[in-house]
Amino acid sequence: MRSPLGSVVVFVAGLALLASCTSSEQGQAAAGEAAPAKIAFAPADGATEVSVLDPVKITVERGELTEATLTSPAGEPVEGAIAEDKLSWTSAEVLGYGKAYTYAATAVNADGKEQKLEGTFTTLAPAATPRATINPGDNATVGVGMPVSVKFPEGPVEDKAAVEKALTVETSQEVEGSWGWLNDQQVDWRPKEYWPANTEVSVTAKLYGLPYGGGAYGKADLSTQFTIGRNQVVKINTPDHKMNVYRDGQLYLSFPSSNGDDKDPNLNTPNGTVIVMAKEPVGDFSNPRYGYTNVKKKWAVRISNHGEFIHENEENRANIGKVNSSHGCVNLFEADAKRYFDSALIGDPVEVTGSKANFPTTSDVYDWLIPWSQWQTMSAQS
Structure with missing residues (x-):
C-alpha cells in the first residue's frame, strides 16, 4: 500500500507537468503567429x-493598409491616399457641413491575415453660414489708394481674430500693410503708404469651416x-480754386475748379x-433738401458716400476757377471733366486740404482718413 503522502506528491507532480506543457504550447503559438493588425480611425x-x-486619418499598427x-452620404468617395509606408490613409478634401460619413479599411498583418473595420462620424451643423464678399474683383486694375475689403453682409463677426488669421495678402513687391476692422461686418487691408505702381496682388480668404462665433461658420x-x-x-487745396492731377509725383493735369x-x-x-x-x-445730383431736382451732370466721379463728386457743371461756369460755390462737389468745365474722367481709376487717391470741415468716417471707404498708428490698432491681431 502506498502512503497518502506519496499519492499527494505524485498528484502535484502531475499538475506541474500538465502546466508546463500548456505554457509551452501558448509560447509556440505566440512565436509562430503574428499579432492581428490593429486599425484606428480619427475622428473616432x-x-x-x-x-x-x-x-x-485611418491608421494601422502591426500591419499594412x-x-x-x-464615403459621403451620397455614396461618393472622398479623395484621399494611402501613405507610401502603408501605415496610414489621409483625406485630401474638406467635408460638408452636417453630414454623416462612413469609413472602411482593410489591413493585413505579417502573416497576410486580413483585418477589417468600419465606422461612421457626423460633421458639425452650423447655426448659420453667412456669405462673405471680397473686393477688388479678379483681374481688376485699380488705383494706388485701393484697399482690400472683406465684408460679411449677413451678420456680424464675433471671432475677428480667427477670421483675420485666415486672410492672406501676397504682393509682387514688398508692401507694408495691415488689416483693420472698420466695423463688425467689414475688415480692410491697406498699405502704410500708397501701393507701389504696377504691383500684382493676390488675396486669399480661407473662410470655409471657420467659426465666426455665435454658431456661425464660413x-x-x-x-x-x-x-x-x-x-x-x-490734390485739391480748396482756396486755390484748382484741381491738380499728379502722375508718379509729377504734375500731369491742372484744371480750374469751383469747390464747396x-x-x-x-x-x-x-x-x-x-x-x-x-x-x-x-x-x-438732385437734392430736394436744397430745392433742386432732376439735376444731371456729366463725367461724374464719386469720391465718397457723403455726397462728394468731381463732375462738370457748366451752369456754374462763371465761378469755376474763381469762387467756391458748390454744395461740396468739385465743379469742372465739361472738357476738363471729361479729360479727368477718362484718366481716373477706381482707387485713385483724392487729397483735399484748405477747408473748414473734415471728411466724416461714415463713407464706405474711409481707410485713408485713419492715421497709420491708429489703423494698426484696428487689427484683431494687434
Missing part, C-alpha cells in the same frame, strides 16, 4: 460635431487677383484723403 467611430477642416475609403473660401495701376493722385462753399462748413469739400469709388458718364 460615432463622433459628432466633427470639424469639416480637419483631415480624416491594403484598402481604405471614406460659407466658402474667397480669393482674388488684381493689379495696381499707375500712380495717379488728385467756403462760408458754410456743411457745404465745404471736406479735408482728408478719399478715393475714387465710382464713375458715371451722367450722374443724378
Whole structure:
C-alpha cells in the first residue's frame, strides 16, 4: 500500500507537468503567429460635431493598409491616399457641413491575415453660414489708394481674430500693410503708404469651416487677383480754386475748379484723403433738401458716400476757377471733366486740404482718413 503522502506528491507532480506543457504550447503559438493588425480611425467611430477642416486619418499598427475609403452620404468617395509606408490613409478634401460619413479599411498583418473595420462620424451643423464678399474683383486694375475689403453682409463677426488669421495678402513687391476692422461686418487691408505702381496682388480668404462665433461658420473660401495701376493722385487745396492731377509725383493735369462753399462748413469739400469709388458718364445730383431736382451732370466721379463728386457743371461756369460755390462737389468745365474722367481709376487717391470741415468716417471707404498708428490698432491681431 502506498502512503497518502506519496499519492499527494505524485498528484502535484502531475499538475506541474500538465502546466508546463500548456505554457509551452501558448509560447509556440505566440512565436509562430503574428499579432492581428490593429486599425484606428480619427475622428473616432460615432463622433459628432466633427470639424469639416480637419483631415480624416485611418491608421494601422502591426500591419499594412491594403484598402481604405471614406464615403459621403451620397455614396461618393472622398479623395484621399494611402501613405507610401502603408501605415496610414489621409483625406485630401474638406467635408460638408452636417453630414454623416462612413469609413472602411482593410489591413493585413505579417502573416497576410486580413483585418477589417468600419465606422461612421457626423460633421458639425452650423447655426448659420453667412456669405462673405471680397473686393477688388479678379483681374481688376485699380488705383494706388485701393484697399482690400472683406465684408460679411449677413451678420456680424464675433471671432475677428480667427477670421483675420485666415486672410492672406501676397504682393509682387514688398508692401507694408495691415488689416483693420472698420466695423463688425467689414475688415480692410491697406498699405502704410500708397501701393507701389504696377504691383500684382493676390488675396486669399480661407473662410470655409471657420467659426465666426455665435454658431456661425464660413460659407466658402474667397480669393482674388488684381493689379495696381499707375500712380495717379488728385490734390485739391480748396482756396486755390484748382484741381491738380499728379502722375508718379509729377504734375500731369491742372484744371480750374469751383469747390464747396467756403462760408458754410456743411457745404465745404471736406479735408482728408478719399478715393475714387465710382464713375458715371451722367450722374443724378438732385437734392430736394436744397430745392433742386432732376439735376444731371456729366463725367461724374464719386469720391465718397457723403455726397462728394468731381463732375462738370457748366451752369456754374462763371465761378469755376474763381469762387467756391458748390454744395461740396468739385465743379469742372465739361472738357476738363471729361479729360479727368477718362484718366481716373477706381482707387485713385483724392487729397483735399484748405477747408473748414473734415471728411466724416461714415463713407464706405474711409481707410485713408485713419492715421497709420491708429489703423494698426484696428487689427484683431494687434
